[in-house]
Amino acid sequence: MARARAEQHPATGTTLIVMVGLSIAFLLFIAFLNVVKTGSLLTEANLLYAALIFYAGAGALYLGFGVTATDSYIKFASLATWAGLLANTAAVAHRWYEAGHPPFASVYEMLLSFVWTLAALTLVAEKLYGVKVIGTVTMPVAIVGVVLMQLLPSEVRPLVPALQSTWLHVHVTLAMLAYAACALSFALAMMFLIQDKVKTELFLVGTSLFSVGIYAGVLTRFEKWGGLSVVAWDAENKSEMFLSRGVRLLVTIPDLGWMMLLVFAAVAAPLVLYILARLRSDESFINVANRAVFIGILLQSLALIFFLLRARDGHYASLDAEGLYPTSLAASPFILSGLIGGIFASLLYLLLLWRREDLERLLPDAEALDRITYKTICIAFPLLTLMIAAGAYWANRAWGSYWNWDPKETWAAITWLVYAGYLHMRITRGWRGRRAAYFAILGFAVVMFTFFGVTYLLPGLHAYA
Amino acid sequence: MALSLRSGYRKIWQTLSSIKTGVVLIILVVIFSAAGTVILQRPMTEPDDMQRAYSPQMLRILDITGLTDVFHARWFVSLLVLVSLSIIAASVQRFPNSWRYFARPYKSPDENFRRVLPTQAQIPIADEEQGLGAAEHALRHLGLRSERIVRTRSFSLFAERNRISEMAVYIVHASLLLIFLGGIVDALYGWHGFLTLTPGSQSNEVALRSGAVKSMPFAVRCDSTGEETYTDGTPKRWWSKLAVVDQGREVERKEIVVNDPLVYAGLRFYQASYGSTGKLDRLILTANPTSGTGGAREISLALNQTVVLDADTSVQLAEFIPDYVVQDGRVYARSNDVVNPAAHLIVTSQKAGTKASVNVWLPEIPGFAENASSPYTFQPRDLKTVNYTGLQVSHEPGQWAVWAGVILMGIGLTCVFYMVHMRFWAIPTLDSRGHMVLWIGGTANRNRDAFEQKFQKLVEEIKKELKPQLVVSAPTQTATFAGK
Numbered sequence: 001m002a003r004a005r006a007e008q009h010p011a012t013g014t015t016l017i018v019m020v021g022l023s024i025a026f027l028l029f030i031a032f033l034n035v036v037k038t039g040s041l042l043t044e045a046n047l048l049y050a051a052l053i054f055y056a057g058a059g060a061l062y063l064g065f066g067v068t069a070t071d072s073y074i075k076f077a078s079l080a081t082w083a084g085l086l087a088n089t090a091a092v093a094h095r096w097y098e099a100g101h102p103p104f105a106s107v108y109e110m111l112l113s114f115v116w117t118l119a120a121l122t123l124v125a126e127k128l129y130g131v132k133v134i135g136t137v138t139m140p141v142a143i144v145g146v147v148l149m150q151l152l153p154s155e156v157r158p159l160v161p162a163l164q165s166t167w168l169h170v171h172v173t174l175a176m177l178a179y180a181a182c183a184l185s186f187a188l189a190m191m192f193l194i195q196d197k198v199k200t201e202l203f204l205v206g207t208s209l210f211s212v213g214i215y216a217g218v219l220t221r222f223e224k225w226g227g228l229s230v231v232a233w234d235a236e237n238k239s240e241m242f243l244s245r246g247v248r249l250l251v252t253i254p255d256l257g258w259m260m261l262l263v264f265a266a267v268a269a270p271l272v273l274y275i276l277a278r279l280r281s282d283e284s285f286i287n288v289a290n291r292a293v294f295i296g297i298l299l300q301s302l303a304l305i306f307f308l309l310r311a312r313d314g315h316y317a318s319l320d321a322e323g324l325y326p327t328s329l330a331a332s333p334f335i336l337s338g339l340i341g342g343i344f345a346s347l348l349y350l351l352l353l354w355r356r357e358d359l360e361r362l363l364p365d366a367e368a369l370d371r372i373t374y375k376t377i378c379i380a381f382p383l384l385t386l387m388i389a390a391g392a393y394w395a396n397r398a399w400g401s402y403w404n405w406d407p408k409e410t411w412a413a414i415t416w417l418v419y420a421g422y423l424h425m426r427i428t429r430g431w432r433g434r435r436a437a438y439f440a441i442l443g444f445a446v447v448m449f450t451f452f453g454v455t456y457l458l459p460g461l462h463a464y465a
Numbered sequence: 466m467a468l469s470l471r472s473g474y475r476k477i478w479q480t481l482s483s484i485k486t487g488v489v490l491i492i493l494v495v496i497f498s499a500a501g502t503v504i505l506q507r508p509m510t511e512p513d514d515m516q517r518a519y520s521p522q523m524l525r526i527l528d529i530t531g532l533t534d535v536f537h538a539r540w541f542v543s544l545l546v547l548v549s550l551s552i553i554a555a556s557v558q559r560f561p562n563s564w565r566y567f568a569r570p571y572k573s574p575d576e577n578f579r580r581v582l583p584t585q586a587q588i589p590i591a592d593e594e595q596g597l598g599a600a601e602h603a604l605r606h607l608g609l610r611s612e613r614i615v616r617t618r619s620f621s622l623f624a625e626r627n628r629i630s631e632m633a634v635y636i637v638h639a640s641l642l643l644i645f646l647g648g649i650v651d652a653l654y655g656w657h658g659f660l661t662l663t664p665g666s667q668s669n670e671v672a673l674r675s676g677a678v679k680s681m682p683f684a685v686r687c688d689s690t691g692e693e694t695y696t697d698g699t700p701k702r703w704w705s706k707l708a709v710v711d712q713g714r715e716v717e718r719k720e721i722v723v724n725d726p727l728v729y730a731g732l733r734f735y736q737a738s739y740g741s742t743g744k745l746d747r748l749i750l751t752a753n754p755t756s757g758t759g760g761a762r763e764i765s766l767a768l769n770q771t772v773v774l775d776a777d778t779s780v781q782l783a784e785f786i787p788d789y790v791v792q793d794g795r796v797y798a799r800s801n802d803v804v805n806p807a808a809h810l811i812v813t814s815q816k817a818g819t820k821a822s823v824n825v826w827l828p829e830i831p832g833f834a835e836n837a838s839s840p841y842t843f844q845p846r847d848l849k850t851v852n853y854t855g856l857q858v859s860h861e862p863g864q865w866a867v868w869a870g871v872i873l874m875g876i877g878l879t880c881v882f883y884m885v886h887m888r889f890w891a892i893p894t895l896d897s898r899g900h901m902v903l904w905i906g907g908t909a910n911r912n913r914d915a916f917e918q919k920f921q922k923l924v925e926e927i928k929k930e931l932k933p934q935l936v937v938s939a940p941t942q943t944a945t946f947a948g949k
Contacts, residue, residue, distance in 0.1 A: 164702075165724040371914065382878045389871040398724050400735045400857040401657060402864060403648070405536040407502035414495050421491055428484055454502070 020064075024057045024080070044098070047091035048112075052146040054084030055119070059139035066136040066351055069358045074132050078123065081135065084142075085119045092116055104172035105163055107333060108149055113172075115145040117180045125184065129372055133362050137187055137348065144340050148333055167394030174387035179447055181380035182419075185373050186444035189437040192369040194359055196434060200352060201286055204293070205274050206441075207349040211267035211296065214338040217453070218260050221335075223319065227252035228260060230311055232318065233331035240331060251316040251325045259303050266292070266299045267342065290353060297346045304339045311335075334452055370433055373440055374426060381419050388412050411450040418443045482554035490548045497544065501535030508534065508674065542652070549645050556638045567631050572623040573614045574890045574906060584917060585906040586924045590931065593893040596903035597622050599930035600891035606926055607919070609889065621892035626885075630910060633880030640877050643870030650863030660734070660856040662687035663742055667710055671858045681858075683711040685727075685734060688718075690854035692739050703739040705854040731860060738855030743787035743801030744768075748808055749847040750827075752780065755840055763846065766810075777815045778840055780825075784809035787850070791830060803850050812839045886910045889923065903927070 028050070061077035064070065092112055095103045103109035122138040125131045193203070221229040229250040232241040241249040270289040277285035311332060315324035329336055352359065363369065391412070396402040403409065422439045425431040431439070480486055504527065505518055515524060515533070524533075531538030571578075579585070590596035597613070597620070604611045604624045611624035658671035658679055667686035671679045688706040695701045702722055709717040709729045719727045727734040745768050752774055753761045764772045766782040773779045788800045789807040796807065810825040826834035827845050836842070887909040896902045905924060909916035 378882045382882060385874060385878060397726065400733060400859040402867060410498045410502045414498055417491050417495055421488060424484060
């Protein structure tokens with residue numbers, strides 16, 4: 001079938017590959033010119049830039065594959081991913097060598113490792129499990145990761161005394177592996193739901209809930225008079241500004257809060273329309289909801305642009321201190337990734353809306369996906385356990401107590417309990433298929449909250465990341 | 466009456482051991498722990514901040530329900546105890562069955578079992594011995610040692626691997642209970658406190674978090690302490706050289722740093738903080754005679770120490786104020802942080818029998834300083850203050866149970882997820898048409914699709930074993946077996 005399609009439209013098949021190939025070559029050429037000018041070839045920034053170019057190429061090809069199902073795209077997409085991974089590996093190695101410790105000590109370094117793990121897992125999932133379409137999801141995430149890294153303070157910072165421990169590396173490596181495995185189980189559970197003929201409306205609800213969650217999180221920073229508070233940024237030292245020890249200085253960008261409120265309403269609209277469709281049993285609401293997703297994407301993009309323009313550089317007043325303070329995109333990595341993540345989720349929904357049959361054909365069968373999801377969680381759960389144990393042992397050496405009920409610890413325990421619940425239901429109650437898939441999705445939502453939400457929303461000892 | 470009591474007891478037991486109860490309890494733990502991370506918690510948050518965050522009524526409700534200190538509230542601890550009881554009840558109820566399964570493996574499959582087993586195959590054979598021998602051989606190829614089972618009416622083969630995997634779930638549950646036990650022991654008998662020492666001092670009194678003071682049966686002495694910083698000023702290392710003094714004797718010495726505590730008699734001493742006491746250790750100055758002979762010289766002064774500058778003149782350090790402020794005609798110390806230090810020197814000259822003292826202040830504080838009339842001028846060079854080391858002291862007698870539980874859980878989870886209990890049976894029998902066949906069956910307790918492939922491989926292997934023997938004559942066969 002795929003072959004037949006490719007033969008029907010041979011032009012489109014090669015056009016995209018040639019276009020992506022030419023873009024990669026062009027960008028690399030430009031980058032090379034820059035390198036000649038500065039004279040240093042193998043710097044971390046260059047390596048990351050190369051990784052970004054290749055990941056972007058791979059992402060375009062994977063997306064092309066998702067939309068047109070042309071088999072030849074996959075080959076080149078894999079190739080580009082390999083190239084990107086190679087550059088990424090070199091960047092990791094460079095960083096490790098420069099810093100003298102594995103790259104886990106700051107948000108920048110964590111992202112570096114995370115993107116690397118993600119690209120590696122994409123190739124593993126593709127080669128080992130035959131889940132070819134997974135790059136459509138992971139590559140854009142990798143691209144966002146690399147772009148974010150460009151904004152974050154990247155210079156090698158010395159390790160504060162509490163982080164000088166082998167257990168840092170053990171703990172963080174395990175966390176990365178566990179979270180990556182959870183992410184994989186989430187993607188697989190989603191694919192299972194597609195393959196299991198779950199109604200597209202439910203994905204609409206999921207997408208809408210996800211965006212609503214993001215904007216609700218952003219709106220916790222909503223201030224009086226419709227402003228949006230962001231952290232002040234000291235450009236010289238590339239660090240956040242503090243009001244006092246542990247209390248960040250927030251500045252308020254005027255009117256941006258209204259914008260976010262508007263987008264919040266827009267992304268909540270599909271959810272409301274879905275509920276209306278259910279209550280009145282009127283399917284026409286669903287069509288309106290699908291259109292609302294469109295409008296939602298437009299507004300979300302607008303919000304992103306406004307945010308980029310206003311938060312990038314500028315001096316704003318603070319509610320807590322006199323005077324104007326600068327801020328930067330780097331000060332709000334979580335808002336930024338949230339906004340991009342929301343747009344990305346909506347785009348994925350549109351892909352599903354238009355190309356559901358193609359996607360179904362490309363994926364392994366439902367039963368296999370269900371089994372692989374379970375297996376992935378069987379890997380993730382022991383890793384989570386070990387991660388918590390290593391963290392507890394380290395806390396006992398550094399802080400004098402193996403368990404402090406710090407928010408990060410508590411949420412790690414909650415994550416563990418959710419997956420323990422999944423395993424019990426699956427093993428003793430024989431939960432298979434959809435219920436198990438929903439559980440896996442819930443588990444990953446908790447993981448994401450533990451990883452981002454706790455750092456961003458809740459105070460605690462885990463101040464580093 | 467006794468009967469109803471027993472049935473009531475049984476009902477409680479059944480409720481406790483059901484998986485539904487377990488899941489409900491887990492959900493409750495999740496909800497309340499999440500609440501504990503969202504609501505500001507008492508000992509960590511200052512009372513002022515609590516009052517700022519919540520209205521008085523709200524705060525009162527939160528305090529009464531224990532939501533401002535969820536993780537130490539009685540009801541939360543009771544909830545955790547209930548979870549433990551539920552795990553115990555569930556394990557106890559399911560254990561006997563599993564144990565029977567584990568202790569008395571089912572080795573000789575009867576007819577009913579053979580009929581319903583999903584994974585099975587039949588291979589035609591010439592005689593019993595030939596079939597069993599081939600199966601034995603094939604199983605050995607798969608790395609399994611098989612066992613010949615002789616029953617009155619049958620003669621069969623049994624092989625298995627990783628029987629322990631059937632018990633793994635109990636290992637995991639036991640490990641979780643062990644961790645809980647450690648936590649409970651620490652909650653009841655453990656304590657955390659703080660001990661501040663300056664170099665040269667020793668103490669056996671620890672200030673507990675509750676405000677009480679705990680006396681240790683031995684004292685800890687700090688010999689020296691210090692800080693190293695990176696070039697940009699961020700701290701790189703804090704260290705303290707500690708000694709344990711037990712009954713007047715020094716029994717142990719260790720230099721501790723963050724991440725590497727001193728452990729003695731079940732107590733752990735952590736490098737938790739470091740700072741300045743505001744007290745002076747030494748002040749380094751250069752002294753320059755205002756007139757006449759003699760060059761500048763460097764002197765080092767401790768508090769109240771007098772140094773002779775020349776035959777007639779001496780200087781004494783009378784006062785050191787780490788953070789000075791002038792108010793109402795006096796010099797006060799505002800804090801103990803060395804941010805705005807001042808030193809008071811008294812220069813005494815003895816000329817022609819008369820003794821004259823001059824007050825020199827560094828920096829020159831108007832109204833106090835008589836620096837101009839001093840025979841020497843002084844420039845401060847360096848300031849060494851007495852630093853303290855803050856030690857966190859903890860006593861956690863239950864932690865060994867926790868670590869043992871963690872290791873046990875690692876072993877248990879490995880068994881649960883990565884060890885498959887697989888069993889194979891082979892028995893010569895007659896098929897429906899009366900031909901002699903070798904019936905082969907197998908089961909695995911998890912990862913069934915991979916097992917299916919393994920089983921197919923085994924069947925192929927047995928067929929391969931049988932093939933050459935089908936063509937050769939019977940005597941050679943026996944010879945082959947004898948050879949093995």
